[in-house]
Amino acid sequence: MSMDITFLGTGSAYPSPHRGASALVLRTEGESWLFDCGEGTQTQFMRSSLKASKITKVFISHLHGDHLFGLPGLLCTVSLNSNPQPDQPVPCVDVYGPRGLRHFVRVALELSGSQLLFPYAVHELEPSDEQCPVEGRLSPALTSSSDALHPQERPGRTVRLDPHTDCYDLIDDKRFVVKAFKLYHRVPSFGFSVEERERPGRLNTDMLKELGLKPGPLYGRLKNGESVTLDSGRVLTASEVLEPALKGRKVCVFGDCSGALGEGFRRVCQGADVLVHEATLEDGQHEKAVDHGHSTPSMAAAVALACGAHTLVLHHFSQRYKPEALRRDGEDDVTELKRQAELVLQGSSTEVILAEDFLTLPVALKKSLMH
Amino acid sequence: MSMDITFLGTGSAYPSPHRGASALVLRTEGESWLFDCGEGTQTQFMRSSLKASKITKVFISHLHGDHLFGLPGLLCTVSLNSNPQPDQPVPCVDVYGPRGLRHFVRVALELSGSQLLFPYAVHELEPSDEQCPVEGRLSPALTSSSDALHPQERPGRTVRLDPHTDCYDLIDDKRFVVKAFKLYHRVPSFGFSVEERERPGRLNTDMLKELGLKPGPLYGRLKNGESVTLDSGRVLTASEVLEPALKGRKVCVFGDCSGALGEGFRRVCQGADVLVHEATLEDGQHEKAVDHGHSTPSMAAAVALACGAHTLVLHHFSQRYKPEALRRDGEDDVTELKRQAELVLQGSSTEVILAEDFLTLPVALKKSLMH
Ligand SMILES: [Zn+2]
Ligand SMILES: [Zn+2]
Ligand SMILES: [Zn+2]
Ligand SMILES: [Zn+2]
Incomplete structure (x- = not known):
């Protein structure tokens, strides 16, 4: 029942030798769920102590290359290094993301002549027009999936916004409820909330x-x-x-954004144990950040405050902010971003953490006080 | 007039922390030509002393992911870091590769909402059926380019085999003649020959x-x-x-293959100064190598011998062969691959070099002896 988050890439725009492109892994009970998969994520896996072969689900927040271009290669390499047993069913890898993702994965696998040793399915979230400027919308002609499935592809769902909750219902099983919510970015972007179900306490x-x-x-x-x-x-x-129930943990991962839309995020991120939010540029560059559809530390902190998050983790830093250990005199200081978020959160109990590549953050079990 | 080759990735199948996926750069007179672009190539550029922004031409030998999946991200990052002058024309980046490449680049750029600050064109080589097993052929439906061009895309040529020379004519200008030739692999693969024109000697x-x-x-x-x-x-x-002419240099880069087809390679690789050939597995694994459409050092050496190449460079090593400096006791020894090639080349004047990531190899100017 341990749960942790490992950051494989904390840089924005492109992968660099000191910050990989966006990717983080939520590990729980032997499964790994990957959130975003920028170019080089498979190599970041090899550099880490995690195994890409444990991935059972992938969530892509939006289709910008720094969150997407590593996905076909990751699937191919996981397949190459897999060793399916002939008499055992091979589980399907479920991929969730905006409309267009299915076509991208299919074209990349097909044109590269890639066969996988496991089935996969892409479940597409239908974005709303308000999620980006007009030029960021994908015309349906570009995302048409009238073509045949890839040989290892299983039909995926099309998930539409539930107007009553302002959320997308992705997963609802015995262990987890996963929902997505709308963000505003240069292209349609989504955040994800993973909520563990409460576990009844043991019988005395x-x-x-x-x-x-x-x-x-x-x-x-x-x-x-x-x-x-x-x-x-x-x-x-x-x-x-009955002993006290074990309260479910909640982890929320926001995609790139200059803000959330509607009430979805408030509804599903309330009381998050960990809220992961981008902070591409420092507060002093607020205008530039918003122009590019991005957030500053203050903006991220305001979201965490609104949700009453226990821990706010900042990531997706402009490549100008080197990891603290590599920073030289006169270069931009990433710890300044932490201080800017903390200023907004003064007086609250929310803790701020700066993500770095390969940081692993445990998400502790909590006993419910009420029953 | 200096010319050199830098290897950015020398591993096969996927990028690893000790060997990048396939990519090498031929530099000449301020231009950089990129041969293959596996995932992570843009990051390998940052680790090297080369600048990705100098790339004017890209050659993709075949569409396997370890030679291709880095291309969309590389184009995006070069664009992000470019600084075009408003009053100067921005040169077009020419990309050459097998049919299907145009659709791949277009879909990746369009679905990711990527705009480039420079124009690009994809010139497609029409493969022959004999270049791969039936299952490796791409149906025309998958490579259809009936859809509109990407906003920065310029129409590319379709290059067909010249049956008289068994070659594809790619470039023929004042400085270089570039031709491609057919290889056999699991999917259609090509080799490229870059021949510098002879420069007339200076007047006395x-x-x-x-x-x-x-x-x-x-x-x-x-x-x-x-x-x-x-x-x-x-x-x-x-x-x-007239002083003696400067003889043109010739560099030949083979794509993945278990052998060349027809007479094309003999015609255009004869007397190559540098011949770059894959050697995925050692001689002892000949059968496995050929089964997977790959070569051993002996096979690569036989090609170099047939062409009278001055230098044979081996690359595209299985990830089991770590760079010599990182090898631990009991692990596979990549220098064994060099010895296997040298054995075949005994008595010839062909030198064998093992490529490693970031190795730069000068291609020296030669004075012609005859005029
Ligand atoms: Zn991003
Ligand atoms: Zn983005
Ligand atoms: Zn290869
Ligand atoms: Zn290949």
Whole structure:
């Protein structure tokens, strides 16, 4: 039940030797979920202690090259290094991202003659016109998927905005609820919220035995939260014999943006344990940042504040901001970006962290105080 | 008039931290020509002393991802870092490669919303069916370019095989003749021959002055190789007053292959100063290499021998062969590949060099012995 986030690329616009292009991995229970996949992400995996072969899901925030161009190569290399067992089903890799992603992956794999040893599916989010200036919209002709599927491609869903929640429902299973929300950028961009379901606390079996109850169907009913009437006539409520529930953790990853749209992000990012937000340029370059559809540390901090996030992680820094360890006199100081965010968050309990390539951040388990 | 070759990636299949994916640069007179562009090539440029902004031409040997997936990102980053002057025309970047390349570049740039600050054109080589197994052929539907050009795209040529020479004529200008030739691989693959034109020797002006000839049209005629009759009646031949010509240099770069097809390569690679050939696996793995459409050192050496190449450079090594400096006890030894090639070339004057990432190899000027 451990959960952590590893940053594989924290630079904006293009990969450089000191900051890879955008990519981060959320690891949980043996699975790795990749958020964005700029060029060189597969090599960043090799430089890290993570294994690209563990990837089961990929989320692409938007189609800019620094978030996308590493995806075909990553899929090919994972396949090359995979070793599927003939008698075991090979799980499908699910890829989520804006309309156009399906066509991009298909064309790249097909023209390069790439066959994969696993199936994949691309689930496309249908953007709204308000998410970018007119010139950033992709005409449907460019994203048409009338052509045949790639041999390893499985049909993907088209996910539309739920107007009631202002969100996109991506995943809803026993362990996680994943939703996307709208951002404003030069091209349609999305943020993702991953919410772990609350896990019911364990039964206090010692107490049950003291009450003379043996393991059986009654245990199951209590575990499900029901009350049971004992032979003595006593009504035993679940809360008496259940340990506190484990509260689900919440990790939110914003794509490039100069702001969120609508109410979606407020709804799904509330109380995030970790909120990852871009901070491409420092506060002093606010106008330039917004012109390019990007955020400053103050803007990111305001989002974290609005969501009551526990931790704000800044990343996607202009390549002018070298990692602190490599910075020379007179060069731009990335720690200044941290201070600018902290200024906005003064008085709140939100902590600010600057991401660097290969930083791993644990997301701790929390016991729920109420039950 | 200096000329050199720099290897930016010498690994096969995918980029790794110790060997980049395929890419090499031929530099001559301020221009850089890029041969293949695997994922991460733009970052390898930053690690080297070369500037990606100097690229004027790109040659893609075949569409496998380890030779191609870095191209869209490279074009975007060169554009981001360019600074075109408003009153000066921006030269077009010419890209050459197999049919399908135009569609790939167009789709990648369009779906990523990438605008370039320079025009580009993709000139496609029409492959022959014999260049790969049936499953490696691209159906015309996949490479259709009926869609509109990208805003910065200029119409490219379709280059067909010249059946008389078994070659593709790519460039023929005052300085260079560039031809391509057919290779056999899992997908259609090409080799490229770059031949510098012979430069006429300089006029011996001291001698002309002794003969009483002043600078003027006569000088031009002599320089052009004509004979002139002096006032004295003496016939002065050009060879009497021209210094020896500078012989053109020849550099040949083979794409991935388990062999060349037809007579094209013999015709255009004869006497190559430098012949760059893949050697993915050692001789002991001959069968596996050929099965995968690749070569061993012996196979590469046989090609160099057939062409009378002066220098054979091996590259595109399986990632199992680490650079010599990083190799640990018990790991595969890349220098063994050099010895295997040398064994075949014993008695010839062909030198063998193992490429490593960031190796730069000068191609020396030669004076012609005959004139
Ligand atoms: Zn970005
Ligand atoms: Zn972006
Ligand atoms: Zn290759
Ligand atoms: Zn290949």
